[in-house]
Structures are given as C-alpha cells and as structure tokens.
Amino acid sequence: VTDAHTTAASTLMHLERLMLHHGLTSYDATYLDLAYRLDVPIATQDKEMIAAAKSLKVGIL
Template identity: 45%
Template sequence: MIMVVDMSVVLAWYFEEAQTSKALGVLKLIGKNGVLVPELWWCELENGILMGERRARKTPTDSAAFLKLVRALPIETDQTPRRQISDRILDLGRQHQLTAYDATYLELAIRETVPLATFDEALRRSARAMGVSVMPTAG
C-alpha cells in the first residue's frame, strides 16, 4: 500500500539516528509499494542534506550517495496546486497546533486515504485523531 512519508523518517535514514531500524522498515515498504509526497518534501530533503553538511555530520559525497538512493525510489509527488488545499492545511494546523509543513503531510494522507509514516509525535497524534493510520508502529 502506498503511503505518505514525512522528512523525519527520511532524515533518520540519512543521519542513522536511533529510529533507523524502523525507518529502514518503512524504506523497504516504499521500495515495494511506492510513496506519495507533497511538493515541499523535496525542499525539506534538500534543506536536511544541507544542514547535515553544514554541521559536519555528512559530506557532499555522502549526500550524493543518499540522493541517488532516494531518487531510485518509486516516489510520486502530489501535483495538487497549493491554492486548492491551503484552507484545509490551515484548518488542520489550527485544529492540531501543527506547523504548515506537518499539516501538509496530514492533509495529503487524509485526502488520499493512505497511511502516514512519521516519527514526529505531534503529527502522529494528530493523524490518529483524524483516523489516519500511522507508521511505523510503536514497539
């Protein structure tokens, strides 16, 4: 089943954080089923890579290898014009005290009725409150 994946999961792969094993489980599902992302996902990815390089956690060579992996994944970028979903994003942000970025992922998962993969606890709670399946599961 296709899912929406936010940057907390993707950057856990890149920075090999504590949640890496769970993030790799999501990566395997993406390789098999694909992923749906909002347009801002790409900007967040680029920003995360740049911040990792500036903080000397990764090198440009590391970044290039990671981008090659990411670009090989079956990623579908949502093409819905932002002006058509802006009101829903703002409503979700207000209702759940989310950033516009996080509300964008939640809106996409709701609209497409697909699970949302995130490590962000506020986003996980909000997704569950809206009836969205959340991945990876706890435990």
C-alpha cells in the first residue's frame, strides 16, 4: 500500500506543479500529464496548453 500512496502523492505533486507553473486547470494538467506518459500528442487550441505541451515536448495536433 505504501508504494501506491507514494505513487499517488508523486503524481499529485507533479500535477500541482503543472497547474501552478503553466496556469492550467486540474483537468488540463491531467490530460497533459497522460499524453506525456503515453507519448502521444494532444488536441488543443488553448494557448496555455500549447505552451505547456511545448515545454514538455508533447506533440500538438
């Protein structure tokens, strides 16, 4: 159980950093994080999302 808690806490901290650094909503940060982890592009026209995706080297459709 400790490993699951550590992983969850680490993921939440990463999402919080994305939200604060890039001005993203929790939904957008989660979407971007998932795309990053799966190495797939995102579909967006949102300026903040595009900037955040570029900084993480996530592709944009």
